[in-house]
Amino acid sequence: MATRLLIALGAVLSLVTALLVHTAPAHADTGFRVSDGRLVDAAGNDFVIRGVSHAHTWYPQETGALADIKSLGANTVRVVLSSGQRWTENSAADVAAVVADCKANRLICMLEVHDTTGYGDQDGAATLDQAVDYWLRVQDAVEGEEDHVLVNIGNEPFGNDAATNQNWASATGEAINRLRDAGFDHTLVVDAPNWGQDWSGTMRDNAQGVFDADPDANTVFSVHMYGVYQQESTVVSYLEHFTDAGLPLIVGEFGIDHSDGNPDEDAIMAHTERLGLGYIGWSWSGNGSPVEYLDMVEGFDVDSLTPWGERIFHGPDGIAETSVEAPVYGGPGEPTDPPTEEPTDPPTEQPTDPAGDCGAEYRVTNRWHDGFQGEVTVTAATDITGWTVTWTAGAGEAVGHAWNATVSSSGSAVTAVNAPYNGALDAGESTSFGFTGTHGGTLSAPALSCSA
The missing domain is CATH 2.60.40.290 (Immunoglobulin-like)
Structure with missing residues (x-):
């Protein structure tokens, strides 16, 4: 009973906070934004994410991965970064290089901090507050890239501990507002608790209050669908709760199987396509034992697709069939890249030499x-x-x-x-x-x- 009273009080405080922040002026529209529960670009073009995760922080030497992912039709890559609590911190220069790599390969770049995974259950996991500290350290690398970058604040930021999870809404709202106060105008992506699967319904029940607390009204919710989502009816119920409420949602991770049960990937892909929702599969390559089956390619080799890779890229409702390149790169819709600025340095182009090979x-x-x-x-x-x-x-x-x-x-x-x-x-x-x-x-x- 005491827990229920605390949760109810938290919901009331969230609504009061939302009313207060809505009196502040919103940032100017730049890059991606949320409109009527949909993710759209700066020109108002609808954008449906079709992508995969790449474990960059553990495999920084795999520099060809993004080009390979793009070659199979993805329009987005979710890039794993570390804030330094559990793995080696990715520097601002490294983040800038990742963003440049995404742009060179015409991919929308969703960057995520992985150290928050399972906070409350996982020893050493970072808090959302520590994740925000990291985003502030690398802010220069993503500033001005709102047309190309989505900021996934922290991966699976709470585990299954009920006492910790009751703080999901307040901690998420605080993280959003710290980033906004620091000048982040990007679309922000927030993960559910329960290791991303939200079996407790915490994100589902508090999403409206968290969305209202964002002064930019530019937050997208992300659920990870593994063993909790073995039944098609469970998949449909969760997805339609958000679409019926007019709240933006993506399936930020899912796979062909998992240690906690066999998710219904066919239902996940079919119903996200039906509802016009984005999805991102886990993951390109490099998964260790005992979840090697989550690799889409063997050994980062684009020519060695696994059964999961074949399914997500070439199966029904898969990436090849449903992905549309972002308008900023020339996909359907009005391109939003601004004209190139006048150079401030000597000319930096050399014409192609027709002589030789x-x-x-x-x-x-x-x-x-x-x-x-x-x-x-x-x-x-x-x-x-x-x-x-x-x-x-x-x-x-x-x-x-x-x-x-x-x-x-x-x-x-x-x-x-x-x-x-x-x-x-x-x-x-x-x-x-x-x-x-x-x-x-x-x-x-x-x-x-x-x-x-």
């Missing part, structure tokens, strides 16, 4: 106070089976993380070699690779050499 074009696609993002497009003059691009970095410049190529440096000399999947090009065909780097205040326009 291949040519290369270099351009700076983004820059910040001490860093930048670059892109090189390689075009074959004849049929080739591989390529190498070299250039000399300008004074104070250094190349860091790269994708779609292996990039190395020796002093100022930079060498980029094709990835296994983009070396073979027919005459006239092009491919591109990207990278992040640092600079000392100015950026050069290097001359490139391409050989095959």
